[in-house]
Amino acid sequence: MGAEAPAGAAAPEGLAILPLPAQTYAVFESREPMEGEGEIGLEILNVWRRVYSEWFPSTQFEQVEGPCVEKYAWTDESRTESACEVWIPVRRRSGTCGV
Numbered sequence: 001m002g003a004e005a006p007a008g009a010a011a012p013e014g015l016a017i018l019p020l021p022a023q024t025y026a027v028f029e030s031r032e033p034m035e036g037e038g039e040i041g042l043e044i045l046n047v048w049r050r051v052y053s054e055w056f057p058s059t060q061f062e063q064v065e066g067p068c069v070e071k072y073a074w075t076d077e078s079r080t081e082s083a084c085e086v087w088i089p090v091r092r093r094s095g096t097c098g099v
Contacts, residue, residue, distance in 0.1 A: 061090040
């Protein structure tokens with residue numbers, strides 16, 4: 001669990017700032033209505049399932065070592081809809097070219 005921090009920010013007591021390595025990430029977005037008082041629904045589970053069952057098998061990319069990130073945000077001030085980005089570190093499979 002984490003949050004994006006501005007460059008040069010100090011971590012609050014008991015927490016640490018971990019930089020994301022500079023590498024290529026595949027980014028997938030999910031948007032859905034909020035279930036209740038600030039509750040995020042289960043659509044993000046479908047994103048993860050589809051990434052591994054559909055996207056990876058149909059592309060020339062493979063996952064590499066590194067942190068996967070879920071980045072959450074509300075899409076409106078009333079917080080009735082949420083958005084989530086899933087960041088997965090990837091590289092092109094050996095011997096492939098193009099997309």
